[in-house]
Amino acid sequence: MEKYTRSIIPVIEYNYENLTTMEKTIADFFIKNKKRVDFSAKAVAERLFVSEASLSRFAKKCGYRGYREFIYQYEETFQDGRKKPVQGSMARVLDCYQEVLNKTYNLAxxxxxxxxxxxxxxxxxxxxxxxxxxxxxxxxxxxxxxxxxxxxxxxxxxxxxxxxxxxxxxxxxxxxxxxxxxxxxxxxxxxxxxxxxxxxxxxxxxxxxxxxxxxxxxxxxxxxxxxxxxxxxxxxxxxxxxxxxxxxxxxxxxxxxxxxxxxxxxxxxxxxxxxx
Known part of the structure; x- marks a missing residue:
């Protein structure tokens, strides 16, 4: 059984078109970021030249109660052991697709x-x-x-x-x-x-x-x-x-x-x- 990483990046992506220009700047940062940095509201606001209130509005548009809840979910992506086994029908389908991709890699x-x-x-x-x-x-x-x-x-x-x-x-x-x-x-x-x-x-x-x-x-x-x-x-x-x-x-x-x-x-x- 394959293990898959839970990520909130897809959540950001499917809300992307509903964001303002400033909020899209924030979204782009979190989508493209690949490493753990200081994700505190103050640090990110200074890094992106936006207000902390903008971070809060962005998080709420993504379905979270606020920036703190959003960043808690986001940071979990970088934690060791975040990959979890998937059960049931979802596991059967995803594992099958993964096996096809592995075989494609070997045949290409x-x-x-x-x-x-x-x-x-x-x-x-x-x-x-x-x-x-x-x-x-x-x-x-x-x-x-x-x-x-x-x-x-x-x-x-x-x-x-x-x-x-x-x-x-x-x-x-x-x-x-x-x-x-x-x-x-x-x-x-x-x-x-x-x-x-x-x-x-x-x-x-x-x-x-x-x-x-x-x-x-x-x-x-x-x-x-x-x-x-x-x-x-x-x-x-x-x-x-x-x-x-x-x-x-x-x-x-x-x-x-x-x-x-x-x-x-x-x-x-x-x-x-x-x-x-």
Whole structure:
């Protein structure tokens, strides 16, 4: 059974938008702070150039009776032995997610992921394909990479995956998502794309040597079959975690360019909201 640390940081975070500008300054300090310092009202007020009354108002907006109660809870995060075992349904779910993350750490090959991210940067168009829960990952992957300027499309309908297979060429890249590697449509598009000289990557929980026949790279993710409570967590979680690592590797290649794209897409969304 894993042990988890109780923290009031999430409490601050979900109250953040209700705070004034000054109170957000206080919140930022407590969220970002990683070490024990003098947390007395006087010391923190002097450090942040705010009044002690502001600290009290901030604490109350976070649901505490005052700054003293808030800081008592906050300081407990730094105490040895603060980690406590979790019981019941919560423990089963959280322990399962933690096991998946540990397995992801052991399976993630950063050198390979950087190699794949370079393939993605060179490709003129990318298709990420999956059905069912893998389709959810495909759609999320499209949205993530589209925001940084990538020409990427998700294919989640079986017939559409098959139809798109014949349009691949050496300028294309196909990323297939299938936990067991048995989804017929995903295998079909990877084979056809490979025959047409496209770069092909399969994300799967099965290390089947047959995949090497039609894939340039295989990204292995943890399976849920051998987890005691694998049926309690979302089946797409292992793939989402690994694709997030791939996304991070891609961002590392050219941070200035990707940050510019992110700012542009964020501005476009803000303009859309204002128009409504």
């Amino acid at each position: 090959d950063e050198t390979k992921l950087r190699r794949i991210s370079r393939m993605m940067r060179k490709a003129e168009r990318i298709f990420v394909c999956g059905v069912g829960s893998s389709g959810i990952v495909a759609r999320e992957t499209e949205l993530r990479f589209m925001r940084i300027g990538m020409n990427i499309n998700s294919l989640i309908e079986r017939d559409m995956i098959r139809m798109r297979a014949v349009f691949q060429d050496e300028r294309s890249m196909v990323i297939g998502l299938s936990m067991k590697g048995e989804t017929k449509e995903v295998r079909y598009i990877l084979r056809k794309a490979h025959e047409r000289k496209a770069k092909c990557v399969l994300v799967t929980a099965r290390n089947n040597p047959e995949f090497r026949e039609f894939c340039d790279e295989i990204i292995l993710v943890p399976g849920l079959d051998n987890l005691d409570n694998g049926d309690l967590i979302s089946p797409q979680f292992p793939m989402l975690a690994m694709m997030d690592i791939l996304y991070a590797c891609y961002l590392d290649q050219d941070q200035s360019m990707t940050k510019a794209f992110l700012q542009d897409t964020a501005e476009a969304l803000r303009e859309s909201v204002q128009e409504v």
